[in-house]
Amino acid sequence: MRALIRAVSGGAGGYVIAAFVTSLITGGSVSDGVPVTFGYIFALLGWLHGIGVWNAWAREWFGLPPKPDNAKGWTRYFTFSTDHKVIGSQYLVTFLVVFLVGGLMAMVIRLELAGTGEGFIDADTYNKVMSMHGILMVAVAVAAVLGSFGNYLVPLMIGADDMAFPRINALSFWLIPPVAISLLSAPLLGSFEAGWTAYPPLSVVAAGDGQLLFNMGVITFGLSSILGGLNIITTVATMRAPGMTWGRLPIFVWATFSASLLSLVITQFFAASLVLIHLDRVAGTTFFGAAGGGDALLYEHMFWFYSHPAVYIMVLPGFGVALEVITHFSRKPLFAYKAVVGAFLTIVGLSSLVWAHHMFTSGMAAYLHAPFMVLTEAISVPTGVIFLSAVGTMWRGKLWMQTPMLLAGGWVFNFLIGGITGLFLADVATDVQLHDSYFVVAHFHYTIIGGSIFGLLAAVFFWFPKITGRMYNETMGKIFAVWVSVALALVFIPMFWVGVNGMNRRVNDYQQDLETANNFISWMALLLGLSFVLFAVNLVWSALRGPKAPDNPWGASTLEWQVSSPPPEHNFPLLPEVVGHPYDYGVPDAQHAVVGGSAKSED
Amino acid sequence: MALAAPAAHARAEATYRPQANRLGLWLFFLSETFLFSAMISARFVTSGTDTPEHLNQPLALGITIVLLLSSISAYLSENAIAHDDRAGFIRYTRITIFLGLVFTAGVVLEWQEALADFPAGTIYGSAFFALIGLHAFHVVTGIMALGVVLNLGGKGHYGSEDYWPVEGTVKYWHLVDLMWVVIYPSLYLF
Amino acid sequence: MDTDEQLERPVPSSTQQEKVRLGLIVAAALAVLTLIEYVIAVGIDDPLIWLLPFVIAKFALILEYFMHFSAVLGKGDH
Structure with a gap:
């Protein structure tokens, strides 16, 4: 202290x-x-x-x-x-708190949108709350799974005793609280109102100097992501246990590795674009001001060069969690393991070539439309392979419907909706109609909640016994899993409809005839928000008072389940030796790893 | 088993540390390359290959040569410590730091002239100050890092078997030079 | 350094003097390339296309001889 x-x-x-x-x-x-x-x-x-x-x-x-x-x-x-398990837990608790705070802001937004006109808050406050909700939730989606479970589990899963750079790891966590503090204290300087995208000219000319704290906070957060990504890549590349070949890595490790490759390099573009915004605001440069000869479109290109691949930084670890959970709870080998790895790496390459599909209506050169449309649609192929693997693993498996599996199933369903509606936004002809409508809001909430947050929730329940050493309450968990899935559909499916019917995003008002639908959405959002009360109660109560968890409550094969719950300091008393594939469920005499001298041998 | 030392590491750090350090540093360089690419592309998008009339070309060529010389001395200092030549290491590191300071002074001099000819509010000026500022920031941090290894090397740290901090710092200094190889023509020559 | 130790190493390490000479040759090459760059830029209008090969050559020289880039590819794998 x-x-x-x-x-x-x-x-x-x-x-x-x-x-x-x-x-x-x-x-x-x-x-x-x-x-x-x-x-x-x-x-x-x-x-x-x-x-x-x-x-x-x-x-x-x-x-x-x-x-x-x-x-x-x-x-x-x-x-x-510098203990990776402590750092992973620090990340997890911090981002769960930020997630709940961001969720409260969503409640405020929905309260305002429950009726037309200025109701609960005025338009100015609405913009500020909406911007804050956006950036907090983006930060949660970027780092909640990658930072917490990536740090906690990658060394355990590959049989290492810590990350490659423990002090850089601690640094990348301790850069986070200043980010949260500066974003949340931005209202002291007049807040920021340009959304999480911070498009100029608004982000340059807007009166609120909270934009300054936004810029620097997000740059700091970017530094943390870069260092975290660097650490995970190096750890996976150099610290695998004997026998842990690249082809035997658990799929979650592959997912975090791929996401880390992305966050290592592209985050620099967000940092650079915000540095330029900051210089335009503070040092009088004119990168984005048309009056001085600058180009606001430059910002959009730089920003989306980060922020589109960033979607995959958010969802790839979620994919990893979902596939991990699905294979353990279906008691079957992971279907098409190599194809999934290939799909992850294809996504890493392809995702940085699709950014301009966010800019079909921005006035960029028309000859760019077709290539970006085709490339964007091409990325649904590797994503489809990942779906195929999830469904193929479940196919004729013995599904054990515990809370993590329910949430992983929710991941399949919700991300599918997010993915399919994305095709309408990738296609130039439909995107021109749907751009900046609530259709987009519904789409990306389905992809990010479906792809990243459901992965986070499944991970929280799946690894809760390992991290805390206690079991969560299964009944409460199952009720939560069903509740959150149903409420999510009730909130966001109607949003597609209001979007198609012309409701604009980012605005605190809408046409009269959409009031009934919006009122319904707001009530359902309250229902969705309340489900997280149950989530929080379950976790806090179980962490303090839950029954002691066995070392391997799920009978899972991967290395982190072969040590005590919670794992001992430095993870493995003796160096584990990996002798087989991690997911050979049902294969006679198959073994993933030999873990000698584990804590279990004491009793 | 219970009697085993509680803090025992299952694997000796020496088995992976050199590889991890080297890979980590190169990943950091890769990341830095993207940062510089972003800034350099901002220069070309906003102002094309235009350069203003009043550019102090001799000064720019001068600091370019100074930075190149500092790269050689950095190379020589790493080479010296790798062969246990401590005196050579100290001498060449001091020269590198001195040349780095000369480069920084050259940038300061250049900025004073530039502020009068093309202030930050012009489109070339924006790119010029942002890009050179970013690079100068790396030069200054590089000088600090060289100062740290010089100080420790003087106190007897490092030798032919154990000079990773020197190697890493020198590589970083070369990265600074490497970025200048692209920035110099982008801002002055194209 | 005695001969036994040299035999154990996969690549025989060159002496300090040889490395100094190599470094100086590379540095001289870099200086010449820089000067040619400067001369081209002063003499020709819109010299971008003429300068790019020099930029790439200098980039590659520093990457390989000063930063030993190929070493990371060779040893990074296992």
């Missing part, structure tokens, strides 16, 4: 001093662009210094012995711990 207190005071002190000194030099107010920029940078440095980067790491650079914080027990979650 001392580290956390030092970090908070370091961050606050850094901000106040740097902003104040800079404002004296520039002669302006402390809330001007330059003081806020320097304030943020020094707040970040102060925060990192306080949390333990100096003690555990930077002291070495000056020839001093490092002083790592060896806190034990629950306080280690508030230190610069």
